[in-house]
Every structure is written in C-alpha cells, then in structure tokens.
Amino acid sequence: MADWTTGRVQDRLELAADVFGSLPGVKPQGYFNAWPEYFHSFGDKVGQEPQMRRPLPSPRMITEAEEALLWLRWLEKDDARIVWLRANRMPWKPICWELGISRATANRRHAYGLAVIVWRLNGKTPPRKRSMGFVIARTN
Numbered sequence: 423m424a425d426w427t428t429g430r431v432q433d434r435l436e437l438a439a440d441v442f443g444s445l446p447g448v449k450p451q452g453y454f455n456a457w458p459e460y461f462h463s464f465g466d467k468v469g470q471e472p473q474m475r476r477p478l479p480s481p482r483m484i485t486e487a488e489e490a491l492l493w494l495r496w497l498e499k500d501d502a503r504i505v506w507l508r509a510n511r512m513p514w515k516p517i518c519w520e521l522g523i524s525r526a527t528a529n530r531r532h533a534y535g536l537a538v539i540v541w542r543l544n545g546k547t548p549p550r551k552r553s554m555g556f557v558i559a560r561t562n
Contacts, residue, residue: 426543428536428561431493435509438487441479443510493539501535508532530554537561 479487494502500521507517518528534554540561541548548557 426540428533428540431536431539431543432509434486434490435493435505436511437483438490439506439509439511441483441487442491444476444479445484446478493543496538496542497535501531501538504528504532505535505539533558 494506497505504517504521507520514525514528518525521528523531531554534557537558537560538548541557
C-alpha cells in the first residue's frame, strides 16, 4: 500500500479507536464473580426488547488497529494525543482545554500529524526544516 492519503489514515485511526473501544475491559488477575448464574425463564422475558450485542472484533481488525496505533510514535507527544483524541471522536473544545491551545492551533497540529503519518507510510521522510503548511500541502 504505497498510496496513502490523509482520509485513509484518519479512517484507519478511527477504526482502530472503535476496535479498542469494543474490546472487553482489562480486569485484575484473580477476578471472578461469586454470584450464581441466573437463568431467565420465558415468563421473565415476555415483553422485553431483545438486547443486541456487537460482535467482538476479528483478529485481523485487532492487528490492523495495533498497527495503526504504532503510527502515532512518529509524532510528537502532544500531536499524537490530538490525533488519537480526534480518532476517538472527542470534540475540539475538551482537547483545547486539556492541552491549553486554541482551536486553530489544535486543528493545524491535527492536520500536521496526519500529514506526517501519510509521508512516513508512503516511504518518505517529512522535512524537519520546512513549515507545517509545506508538509500538509504536499500530502493533498
């Protein structure tokens, strides 16, 4: 896959966030439930709506999500945080409050983070001595 775009990278990061969000939680070792399993009779279930559960992600989806998560190591700490929070669909306002930056700065750093990932996935190294705008413009 040598033809990565910012849209594809963003979609892959959002899919990774969804996969990690749907995995079961980590429990401490030795965690168990002492309550007996309760089996509902037919009379208990009459009039109730069925509870639909989403299936667990496949091993391939988990592998792709872990691969996408490794892309964030190419970024600076704050830029990686912005990209990951946006992949989790967090609104801009809490991101700006958390990092103490303006909305425009957060948006610019998000676009720059995605552009750096695209450059690296396409086999190029983003130039260090060029501006953020140059790196972003060359990915579109």
